[in-house]
Amino acid sequence: MRVLRLHGPKDLRMHEEPVPEPAAGEVRLKVTSVGVCASDLHYYRDGRIGTTLITEPLVIGHEAAGIIDAVGEGVTDCKVGEKVAIEPTNACGECFFCKSGHFNVCPNVEFFGTPPQDGCFREYLTWPAKLAIKIPDSISHDEAAIVEPMAVGVHAVNLAQLSGGENVAVLGAGAIGLSVLQAAKVSGAGRIIVSEPVKERRELACKLGADEVIDPSACDAQKEFCRLTNDLGPDVVFECIGEDGASLEASKIVRILGKIVVVGIPDEDIYTFAASTTRRKELSVVFCRRSNVAAETAIEWIAEGKVDAKSMATHRFPLEKTAEAMELAMAKKDGVIRAIIAVS
């Protein structure tokens, strides 16, 4: 089978490797669609995310859909031929955090496309059957590849604990920002204001339910947020840009006694806040780690038409053109939200 490995920054190479056999409790998946995530871009460009380095050639990619192709011993609830989305978090299930239901922060977690766990840019993979989530026929493979970022949006909004009617700001309208926007809408947020410098992304944010959009490159975003929220500032700010300094910006925008949910991953392994601002405003800040048991909700909402995954799968590339997809996603050109790699 064809397997695409990242050997170092911007060094993707195709390999021919044997098709893996599913162990007991596992399924084998014929991979169909895989989304290119911003975290894949970090690995592709820098060979690392924060302190996590690629030291051996690694298969990246974790936003995957596919068809069950074989099942291992003891697997009874998955059948060959079923269409599934992959939950990329394989938690231990035994530790203190897993036992309290916080699988996403399990210290023993294996996550697709994060060293040393190979990811999904390959024709076949094996994974625990319980992490292959059945998709209804009405959801396409490309939409199923959007389930993972959508689940991050669902989890981020869960962390905000909205009580309904809040003024919400979403900074950044990439796949995560747009997922947060849609999840916040479904969860009862009041006015949702999205800040995004790329025009096509602002337009898509409007289509997906933003009440207002701001171009931070063309105005004083802080003032604009204030003006749109009765001179108070938004109650909750979701930071989904992931650039250095974005958390500092969020703390300036959010209202006194407001809440920031930090979802973006900055290039440097550091978040910045001004001590004076965060303290004087008595802010609550919560950091979002991937998603936790939110894929089922994301699938349900996509199937019911409450959220739109289709509009986020904007481009398709064959496996051998993955580098091209990465470059496009990094350039944020041509209206790209998620470039989908059509593996097979």
Ligand SMILES: [Zn+2]
């Ligand atoms: Zn992702």
Ligand SMILES: [Zn+2]
């Ligand atoms: Zn655990």
